[in-house]
Amino acid sequence: xxxxxxxxxxxxxxxxxxxxxxxxxxxxxxxxxxxxxxxxxxxxxxxxxxxxxxxxxxxxxxxxxxxxxxxxxxxxxxxxxxxxxxxxxxxxxxxxxxxxxxxxxxxxxxxxx
Amino acid sequence: xxxxxxxxxxxxxxxxxxxxxxxxxxxxxxxxxxxxxxxxxxxxxxxxxxxxxxxxxxxxxxxxxxxxxxxxxxxxxxxxxxxxxxxxxxxxxxxxxxxxxxxxxxxxxxxxxxxx
Numbered sequence: 001x002x003x004x005x006x007x008x009x010x011x012x013x014x015x016x017x018x019x020x021x022x023x024x025x026x027x028x029x030x031x032x033x034x035x036x037x038x039x040x041x042x043x044x045x046x047x048x049x050x051x052x053x054x055x056x057x058x059x060x061x062x063x064x065x066x067x068x069x070x071x072x073x074x075x076x077x078x079x080x081x082x083x084x085x086x087x088x089x090x091x092x093x094x095x096x097x098x099x100x101x102x103x104x105x106x107x108x109x110x111x112x113x
Numbered sequence: 114x115x116x117x118x119x120x121x122x123x124x125x126x127x128x129x130x131x132x133x134x135x136x137x138x139x140x141x142x143x144x145x146x147x148x149x150x151x152x153x154x155x156x157x158x159x160x161x162x163x164x165x166x167x168x169x170x171x172x173x174x175x176x177x178x179x180x181x182x183x184x185x186x187x188x189x190x191x192x193x194x195x196x197x198x199x200x201x202x203x204x205x206x207x208x209x210x211x212x213x214x215x216x217x218x219x220x221x222x223x224x225x226x227x228x229x
Contacts, residue, residue: 033217042117042204042219043158058216088156099146099208102217104158 003027004105006091011110013078013085021076021108023091029103030096032074036060037088037107046089049074050097078110086112115140117207119220126195127228134190134223136205142166147181147188148206148217158204164188195227 004025013019025032031050035043045058049068063082068074074093078085090107094100116139126132138147149161162172164181172179176193192199202222 040122040221042206042221043217044219045216048216090156090158092158101148101160101163102158103160104150107156109156 004091004093004103006089006105006108009106009108011108013110013112015112016080018077018079019110021078021089021091021110023074023076023105024072025074025091025093025103025105026072027093027103028071029093030071031094031100032068033092033094033102034058034064034066034074034076035090035092037090043090046076085110115142115145115207115209115216115218117205117218117220119203119205119223121223122221123224123226125226125228128197129194131191131193132195132225134192134203134205134225136188136190136220138186138188138205138207140207140209142209145207145209148208149179149188149190150204150206152202152204152222154201161190161203192225195225197227197229200225200227 007022033048034046037043044060046064047055047066049055052071055066055068065077088107088109091105092102094102118137145166147164150158152158169181178191180189202224204222205220207218
């Protein structure tokens with residue numbers, strides 16, 4: 001089955017710790033995205049990547065980092081510099097760019113204790 | 114600047130009623146794309162439709178229909194004969210070809226509850 005997988009589904013971390021969220025796709029898409037969703041709000045773009053070894057900041061990149069070493073994988077690290085990391089994180093991919101339909105993963109709910 | 118406004122935060126309807134979800138957008142781009150996504154309780158967003166700015170034809174897909182009007186910068190979504198399975202949060206989104214071409218700008222969503 002083609003699609004996007006994110007792991008884990010629920011993640012708890014202590015304040016001051018870095019944590020990495022996984023995102024893998026087997027759709028052969030060039031572009032991948034990370035979004036953050038807070039209660040009652042829409043999705044906000046954290047980072048996106050159009051090709052391997054290249055990525056760009058979105059609207060709320062501070063406190064986050066990414067890598068794109070493989071086409072299939074786009075992990076997101078939430079660093080201790082992110083002041084309010086508790087949120088629902090969604091990964092997505094599209095064939096090329098933002099004008100294409102984006103396919104979303106099931107999401108990771110991160111809670112900072 | 115790109116902006117999407119979904120003024121309806123929550124809507125409740127009784128099963129089999131029709132319901133329209135409003136979406137108003139702002140953009141300076143002449144070429145842009147509009148989307149609707151559904152987010153069921155499981156959390157994963159499901160793509161419903163994409164429309165480019167040059168295609169103002171309305172679209173119907175089963176019980177779903179979309180009304181795109183550039184004159185009022187609106188892209189409204191109607192569900193006919195609603196069902197309990199339609200209960201979800203619905204997001205309207207916009208992507209332009211100018212600055213931020215790879216950004217998908219989302220509205221804040223409308224939570225639809227269909228009561229059996």
